[in-house]
Every structure is written in C-alpha cells, then in structure tokens.
Amino acid sequence: MTRKRKETKASKKSTTDKRKLSKSPPTYLKGTARYMWRHLVPLIQKDPNVNNMDRTIVEAFCINYQLMRAAYDDINQNDQSRAVYHTPINPVTGEEMETEFTGYKRNPSTQILDSSTGKLQKLGNELGLTPQSRSELLSLKTDSGTKKDQREQIAKAFDSDNGSTKK
Numbered sequence: 001m002t003r004k005r006k007e008t009k010a011s012k013k014s015t016t017d018k019r020k021l022s023k024s025p026p027t028y029l030k031g032t033a034r035y036m037w038r039h040l041v042p043l044i045q046k047d048p049n050v051n052n053m054d055r056t057i058v059e060a061f062c063i064n065y066q067l068m069r070a071a072y073d074d075i076n077q078n079d080q081s082r083a084v085y086h087t088p089i090n091p092v093t094g095e096e097m098e099t100e101f102t103g104y105k106r107n108p109s110t111q112i113l114d115s116s117t118g119k120l121q122k123l124g125n126e127l128g129l130t131p132q133s134r135s136e137l138l139s140l141k142t143d144s145g146t147k148k149d150q151r152e153q154i155a156k157a158f159d160s161d162n163g164s165t166k167k
Helices: 003-017 031-044 052-078 110-128 133-138 146-157
Strands: 081-086 102-104
Touching: 031 052, 052 110, 081 133, 102 110
Parallel strands: none
Antiparallel strands: 081 102
C-alpha cells in the first residue's frame, strides 16, 4: 500500500469519527439505557465538540444509569441487608433441625448502586453534565462575544425546566 493511500484511509477514518452522534440509541441498549440515550444525546449535542468519538462514553453513561436504577429498585424491594438463616441437619437421623438466625448479609445491589453512581459522576464530568464541568465551560472566552454572552447561552442550553436563562 502506498503512502498516499494510507494517508487517504487515515483521513477518511478521521472524518468518519467526527460525524455527529446519532440521536437513536444502539440496538443493544435496552430499557432505561435506551431512554437515557434519547434524552442525553440531544442535550450534549448542543456542545459543538461532541461527536461520534464520544459514543463509548455516552453508552457507558447510559448503561451505568440503568444499573443504578435497577439496583435502587432492588434495594427498595429487598432492603439494604437480608437476614441469613441456617438449617442444620441431624447427622444421625438426617432430619432438618430448627432453623437458626445467623445474622445479616449486605444486599449486593448496594455495591452496584455505589459503583454505578461513582462511574456516572466521572462519565458525566467528561460529558459536561456536572455543575463543575458546566462552570468550567462558562469561564471560557468566546471569539464572538463576551464571557457573559457565553454564560447565558450555556445556561440556556442546560436549563431544561422552563427554558429561561439563569443568571
């Protein structure tokens, strides 16, 4: 393969990676993850730097959101800890003896909730979804206007409650 051909392939790949992030979720995302994709992508596409190269970060965010919600639902249904019982068997007769309470065991969903919440915070920061990352965006200077103009534009983009500008 010639050098020119390699450069052309690299250029095409680079151009392909920079196209816009699709508003429709990948087919393998199900349930809450699909829901999150549909609501998150239009929000982050307002940032001109977001493109198809950010796809894996968005996917990870959506998947962790789904894990967090499922873990939270499980904790609501089964509490944070579960009672553990032991039923000894009589070695002579082979009959079950009286069931004994041995203590409590942590619900595994609490660990999933903790882990997915931490990952959501990190991924959200990378996507500009945390207050700190938004404030960093607000402090940037623009070519076309003042810092105040940019603050108003970004605040308006992130204000999903009523469309009004926060000051």
